[in-house]
Amino acid sequence: xxxxxxxxxxxxxxxxxxxxxxxxxxxxxxxxxxxxxxxxxxxxxxxxxxxxxxxxxxxxxxxxxxxxxxxxxxxxxxxxxxxxxxxxxxxxxxxxxxxxxxxxxxxxxxxxxxxxxxxxxxxxxxxxxxxxxxxxxxxxxxxxxxxxxxxxxxxxxxxxxxxxxxxxxxxxxxxxxxxxxxxxxxx
Ligand code: FES
Numbered sequence: 001x002x003x004x005x006x007x008x009x010x011x012x013x014x015x016x017x018x019x020x021x022x023x024x025x026x027x028x029x030x031x032x033x034x035x036x037x038x039x040x041x042x043x044x045x046x047x048x049x050x051x052x053x054x055x056x057x058x059x060x061x062x063x064x065x066x067x068x069x070x071x072x073x074x075x076x077x078x079x080x081x082x083x084x085x086x087x088x089x090x091x092x093x094x095x096x097x098x099x100x101x102x103x104x105x106x107x108x109x110x111x112x113x114x115x116x117x118x119x120x121x122x123x124x125x126x127x128x129x130x131x132x133x134x135x136x137x138x139x140x141x142x143x144x145x146x147x148x149x150x151x152x153x154x155x156x157x158x159x160x161x162x163x164x165x166x167x168x169x170x171x172x173x174x175x176x177x178x179x180x181x182x183x184x185x186x187x
Contacts, residue, residue, distance in 0.1 A: 022150045049187030051179065056125075062139050064128060067186050071128040071136055072174065073147075073160075074184060081158035082121060084145060094162050095172075101171035109170055114159040125164060125176045126185060128140040132167035146170070 028137050051063050062075040065166045077085075090096050090108055097106065098113040116123035128139050128147075136149035142148030144154035149156075149180055154165030161170040176186045 008161065011013060012133050016071065017173070039106075041099045052184045053182060054184055054185065055182035067174065072186055073126050073128040073139065073171075075126075075139070077115075077122045077124055077158060081145065082111065082183055085157055085159035085161075086120070088157060088159075088161075092163075094164075095169045097170070099170045099171070101175045102173065102177075109159070109161055111159050114161065114170070114173060116176075116184075120178065123184070124158075124160060125173060125179075127172045127174055130154055130169060131162065131169040132165070155179075 013056075023153050028095070031076055047069075050065065050067050052063065052074060054063065054076070057074065057076045058062050059076050060078045062073055064071050064073055066072070068180055090110065093109055096109050098109045100107060100156075103113055112118065114124065114126075115121040116125065128136050130149040130151065132149065132154050135149050137147035137149040137154070137156060139147055144155050144157040144159040146160060146163075148154070148155040149165065149167065152166050154167035154168075155163050156171060157163050159170075162168070174186055176184055179185045
């Protein structure tokens with residue numbers, strides 16, 4: 001018995017299958033444009049989720065990656081940044097909602113609820129878009145030591161929560177998870 005009869009795909013099998021598929025696609029050419037419109041295009045699929053290696057991101061460092069056309073800030077917060085954010089009482093927040101796609105829609109904006117969670121509260125993964133009119137805020141800036149949006153003066157704290165200025169909401173946390181100790185999957 002050779003590998004073909006055992007069902008192992010060979011180059012010849014592959015060529016045969018390709019030819020067969022071409023014939024089928026040819027016969028369905030009329031239906032194809034309609035079906036095609038219902039699917040996300042290849043570039044959308046490619047960006048549906050990304051994996052980012054954060055092994056080199058030391059405390060106090062950030063990484064900005066592009067996901068679905070938007071910047072995502074990944075910050076390894078310092079102890080002080082974590083302490084500062086934890087010390088804020090919820091009643092002092094302009095937006096008391098976590099805005100974290102990984103949690104319930106009404107989860108409170110505690111520091112931990114804004115982060116990667118228990119044991120990983122140093123990691124902040126957030127869409128780096130000001131919730132006022134969509135500028136990209138500057139990191140380690142502003143009155144609250146987090147982010148500052150120079151467009152109209154919105155200041156965010158070290159958990160990315162809006163504290164001052166015209167922005168109405170905390171910066172959004174996308175769906176994300178750590179797929180290993182050092183790799184974050186966004187989306
Ligand atoms: S867009 Fe950021 S303050 Fe207006």
